[in-house]
Every structure is written in C-alpha cells, then in structure tokens.
Amino acid sequence: MNDLIxxxxxxxxxxxxxxxxxxxxxxxxxxxxxxxDIVQEAFLRAFKYFDGFHGDDGRVWLLGIVRNTFYTWYQxxxxxxxxxxxxxxxxxLEFEMTSIRDKNNPETKLIQKNSQRLLNEALCxxxxxxxxxxxxxxxxxxxxxxxxxxxxxxxGTVMSRLGRGRxxxxxxxxxxxxxxxxx
Amino acid sequence: xxxxxxxxxxxxYVDKELSLSEVVDFERHFNxxxxxxxxxxxxxRVSTLIKNNALYxxxxxxxxxxxxxxxxxxxxxxxxxxxxxHFWNLNWPGSWDGIWGSKGAIMASLAALIISTSLFFATPxxxxxxxxxxxxxxxxxxxxxxxxxxxxxxxxxxxxxxxxKLDFAPPVIDLTATGFPITGGRLDYxxxxxxAVIIYHHNKHPINLYIWxxxxxxxxxxxxxxxxYTLVHWATGGxxxxxxxxxxxTKLVSFAEKLQAQVSVN
Ligand SMILES: [Zn+2]
Numbered sequence: 001m002n003d004l005i006x007x008x009x010x011x012x013x014x015x016x017x018x019x020x021x022x023x024x025x026x027x028x029x030x031x032x033x034x035x036x037d038i039v040q041e042a043f044l045r046a047f048k049y050f051d052g053f054h055g056d057d058g059r060v061w062l063l064g065i066v067r068n069t070f071y072t073w074y075q076x077x078x079x080x081x082x083x084x085x086x087x088x089x090x091x092x093l094e095f096e097m098t099s100i101r102d103k104n105n106p107e108t109k110l111i112q113k114n115s116q117r118l119l120n121e122a123l124c125x126x127x128x129x130x131x132x133x134x135x136x137x138x139x140x141x142x143x144x145x146x147x148x149x150x151x152x153x154x155x156g157t158v159m160s161r162l163g164r165g166r167x168x169x170x171x172x173x174x175x176x177x178x179x180x181x182x183x
Numbered sequence: 184x185x186x187x188x189x190x191x192x193x194x195x196y197v198d199k200e201l202s203l204s205e206v207v208d209f210e211r212h213f214n215x216x217x218x219x220x221x222x223x224x225x226x227x228r229v230s231t232l233i234k235n236n237a238l239y240x241x242x243x244x245x246x247x248x249x250x251x252x253x254x255x256x257x258x259x260x261x262x263x264x265x266x267x268x269h270f271w272n273l274n275w276p277g278s279w280d281g282i283w284g285s286k287g288a289i290m291a292s293l294a295a296l297i298i299s300t301s302l303f304f305a306t307p308x309x310x311x312x313x314x315x316x317x318x319x320x321x322x323x324x325x326x327x328x329x330x331x332x333x334x335x336x337x338x339x340x341x342x343x344x345x346x347x348k349l350d351f352a353p354p355v356i357d358l359t360a361t362g363f364p365i366t367g368g369r370l371d372y373x374x375x376x377x378x379a380v381i382i383y384h385h386n387k388h389p390i391n392l393y394i395w396x397x398x399x400x401x402x403x404x405x406x407x408x409x410x411x412y413t414l415v416h417w418a419t420g421g422x423x424x425x426x427x428x429x430x431x432x433t434k435l436v437s438f439a440e441k442l443q444a445q446v447s448v449n
Contacts, residue, residue, distance in 0.1 A: 007254070012406045012413060012432040018250070019411060022242035036246050043250045056433055116236045123237055137198065138233040144200045163194035166229040173229075 010050050013058035014043070020059055020140055021066045027135045028070045028128065042069040057146065064150045067132070115177075122172040130165030137162055184212045189219050197226045313374055318409040320371055321391050321427040330382050330389060331367025341368040345379055353379035353394040354422065356445045363390070363438050383438070390428040390438060397423040404439060406432055415439040420446060 021042060026035040042065045046053075053061055123131060136142045136150070148155040184192075189212045195201050196209055213219050324330050333344040342355040348370060357365065367382045371393065378395035397418040404417040413435045415426045424442070428435050 008406070010254070012408050015247075015250075016408045016411045016413065016432075018242045018247055019239075022246065023240045026240035035240070036243075036249075039242065039246065040250055040253065044253060047254050056431075058431070119232060119236045120238050123233065134233060135237075138230060139237060139239055144195065144198065159195045159198075159200070160191070162198065163191075163226065166194070166226050169233075170225060170229050 006050060010047055013053075014046055014050070014062050017059040017062050018043075021062055023139060024063055024132075024135055025066050025070060027123075027139075028067070028132060038070050038073060039066060041073075042066040045069060059140075060142070060146045060150050063136070063140070063142075064152075067150065118173060118176045122169055122176060125172055126165060126169055130161055130168060133158055133161045134165050134169070184208050186212065186216060186219065189213055189216065190222065193219065193222055194226060197223060197230060314407060314409055314414060316373055317393060317414060317425050317427055318412055320373060320393075321412060322410070324369075324371075324380075324391060325389065330369070330391075332369035334367040336364055336366060338365055341365055341381065344368055345370075349377065349379055351379075351396050351422075353381065354420075354446050355381055356442055358383065358438070358441055358445065361441050362386075363441070385428075385430060385434065385438065388428055388430045390426055390430065390435065392442070393423075393425040393427070395423050397421055404436070404443070406436055408432070417443060419443060422446075 018039070021039050022035060025038040025042070026032070029035045029038060042062070045068075046062055046065050049065075055061055123134070126134070133147060133151075136147050142150070144155045144158045147158045151158070189209060192201065192205065192209055196206070196213070201209060213223070333341060335341050335344075336359075338355045338357040342352075345353055345355075345368065355365070355368070359365070363383045363385050365381060366384050366389070369380050369382070371378055371380045373393060373395070376395055378393055381392045381394065383390040383392060399418075401420075402416070402418045404415060406413060406415045408414065412427055412429055413432045415432075415435050415438075417424050417439065424439070426435055426439050426442075428438075430438070
C-alpha cells in the first residue's frame with residue numbers, strides 16, 4: 001500500500017478510536033502512565049499490521065490489539081491484575097464527572113459522589129476476565145459478537161462472563177455499602 | 184426451557200442479544216418464574232449502574248500527538264527502537280492477517296479515495312486551520328443543541344429557507360431512500376464567510392454538511408479525522424463540501440459518494 005494512502009486510511013479508520021483504546025487500557029492496567037505506554041505500543045503495532053486489516057470495524061480491531069499488548073506486557077511482568085486507579089486521579093475525574101451531571105442538584109451530590117466512588121472501586125476489584133468484558137459492554141457499548149471477535153472467544157463465554165461479572169460486582173458493592181463506604 | 188437454561192441465557196436477555204425465537208422460548212419460562220425475574224432486575228440494575236457511573240478515561244491530547252509523531256516519522260527508524268522498549272517483547276500472535284483477512288475485500292470506497300497531495304501538503308496550515316474550525320463548529324453545534332435553524336425533513340422546505348440569506352444556492356439533496364434523511368439546515372460562519380449547513384442523520388448520528396462556493400478547481404474526495412470525528416471533503420460544480428460526523432469513516436464516505444452522485448445528476 002502506498003505510504004501516504006496508508007497513513008491517511010490509518011488516520012481515518014484507527015486514530016479516531018484513541019479514547020476507546022485508552023479507556024480499555026486504563027481499566028486493564030494500573031495507572032495512567034502504564035495505560036499510555038500500552039496504547040502507544042498498540043498503535044505502533046496497529047500501524048505495522050494495518051496492511052493486513054481488511055475489516056470494517058477499526059475500533060474492534062484496535063481494541064483487540066490494545067488487549068493483546070496489555071496481556072503480553074502483563075505476562076512478562078507477572079503483576080497482579082487488579083486495576084488500581086490513583087486516588088487523586090479517581091477523585092479528580094469523579095469530581096469533574098459529578099459536577100457535570102449534578103450541577104442542578106447539590107443536595108444529592110455528596111451521596112451520589114460517594115456511591116460513584118464505591119462503584120469504581122468495586123469495578124477495580126473485579127477479576128480482570130470479568131472487568132474487561134464489562135468495560136467493553138457497558139462503557140464501549142460493544143455487542144456480544146464484537147466482544148467475541150475482539151477476544152477470540154465464543155459468544156456464549158461473553159454472555160456467561162457478563163452474567164457472572166455483574167453478580168460478583170453486586171456482591172462486592174454490597175459489602176462496601178454495608179461498610180458504610182468508610183474510606 | 185427449564186429454570187437452569189433460562190438462568191444461563193439471562194444475561195443475553197438483559198442485553199437484548201437473544202434472537203426473537205429465543206426470546207419467545209425464554210419468556211415462556213421467565214414470565215412465571217419469580218427467581219428469574221429477580222435475577223433479571225439485579226443484572227439490569229448493575230448494568231445501568233456501570234453505564235451511568237463508571238469512569239470513562241479520556242486520552243489526553245498529548246498522547247494523540249505523541250502517537251502521531253511516532254507514526255509520522257520514518258517507520259524503519261521508529262519501530263525497532265520501540266520494540267526494544269521496556270515492556271514490548273513479542274509474543275505477538277502474528278496471525279492478524281489470517282483473522283481479519285478473511286473478512287473480505289478492502290472497503291471499496293476508502294480504497295477508491297484519491298488523496299490530493301497538493302491539497303494536503305502545499306498549504307498544510309490553511310488546510311489544518313480549516314479542519315480545526317470545522318471540527319470546532321461541529322462540536323459546538325452538538326453542545327449548544329443548535330443543530331438547525333430550520334427543522335424539517337423535507338428538502339423542499341429546507342432549500343427555500345436559504346433564499347435571500349446567502350449569495351449562493353446550496354444544493355439540498357434528498358438522501359432519505361439511502362438511509363440519510365435531512366433533518367434541517369442552518370447558517371454558520373466558517374473561514375470568514377457565511378456558509379450553508381445541511382443537517383442529515385444516520386441512525387441517530389448527526390452529519391453536518393458544510394457548503395460554500397469554491398473558487399479554485401475541483402478536488403477529489405478526501406477523508407480525515409479530528410478529535411474522534413470524521414471529516415470528508417470534496418469540491419465539484421463550483422461548491423466546496425465538508426461532511427463532519429462521528430460516524431465511522433466508511434459510512435461517512437458512502438454518504439459523501441451518494442451525495443456527490445446526486446449533485447452531478449441534478
Ligand atoms: Zn427460572
């Protein structure tokens with residue numbers, strides 16, 4: 001493929017999905033810097049293999065590469081896969097998010113902020129095989145078919161992981177709530 | 184269907200991923216099973232909770248710039264250096280070609296795009312500036328909820344609305360039959376000029392089509408992306424066209440091609 005056309009196509013088909021790539025990498029990994037490194041490597045990989053991409057879903061293709069890049073790195077480092085957002089990051093983002101959503105509703109703000117924090121913590125504590133399908137389904141709005149293709153697993157597995165993941169998340173969340181959300 | 188089978192399929196029912204016949208089968212048990220109904224509520228509750236409250240981590244603009252710069256430089260230099268980087272050690276499946284190659288031919292429309300090198304490189308700053316301006320305008324139109332000055336799904340209402348407001352008559356093309364209905368029109372201010380915008384929709388995704396007179400020659404169709412939005416530009420018949428949307432590039436190019444074909448017929 002002509003180099004210029006390749007870059008142009010890459011720009012159009014892959015680059016727009018940078019945020020999806022980063023969001024997935026961030027939920028899989030341990031911190032902001034790590035996620036950025038994974039995403040950068042994934043884009044380089046994607047560009048290198050772009051000639052072989054003949055599909056029509058650039059996002060699913062890219063996310064598959066992000067996930068692969070993460071797992072390669074994870075296997076090498078043999079680190080735990082509990083995602084742990086930095087405290088300040090979690091709070092900072094949460095504040096922005098809350099302030100956008102609840103600007104007209106200050107009295108519910110505190111309660112909601114607290115439950116949002118608990119939910120994000122619970123999601124971090126979820127085993128990675130559940131967390132990744134939930135991020136893909138609930139945050140990226142991918143279909144079972146897209147997730148199955150991306151992860152190279154049967155659709156039935158996607159379904160059962162989502163079901164079990166949601167159950168487990170509810171359990172974690174309940175335990176946290178009963179603790180009064182004590183920090 | 185028995186209780187156990189229904190329990191297994193429950194997540195797919197929550198996610199509306201069952202086929203119609205599966206739904207009928209499923210509901211035959213579900214409608215009379217309190218346990219399954221409670222489980223459904225719990226699954227749906229957790230799903231909504233995550234959708235509405237989990238953090239979505241946006242990439243910082245610096246990351247985009249970093250990636251751009253690495254990809255834009257000579258790859259033969261950039262790549263080996265990155266491979267020796269601190270964590271990348273290949274255990275790469277190497278079979279992406281196999282996995283994805285089977286999916287069929289390269290998107291015909293994109294492959295057919297002719298990239299106008301003169302347009303892209305001769306005046307990068309002007310072109311860049313315009314692209315930025317159009318993207319900003321597109322985002323503004325979504326945020327301010329000010330997509331349309333005239334709201335109509337009828338080209339015969341939208342077209343005359345522009346009369347007397349502009350010193351040119353923008354082509355207003357009906358593409359409803361191909362899945363891109365018109366939803367309105369407005370005036371906008373781009374590149375120091377008052378210009379026409381026709382708003383189309385495709386599956387709830389708005390498309391802003393910017394039109395103004397073209398003083399230089401025709402240019403071939405050209406797609407680019409900014410901040411997650413796709414922009415497709417071409418110029419024919421004395422008009423400049425820019426389509427901007429969050430649609431997949433292939434879809435937006437297909438829209439542009441259909442439009443271009445209609446413009447040349449009219
Ligand atoms: Zn049942």
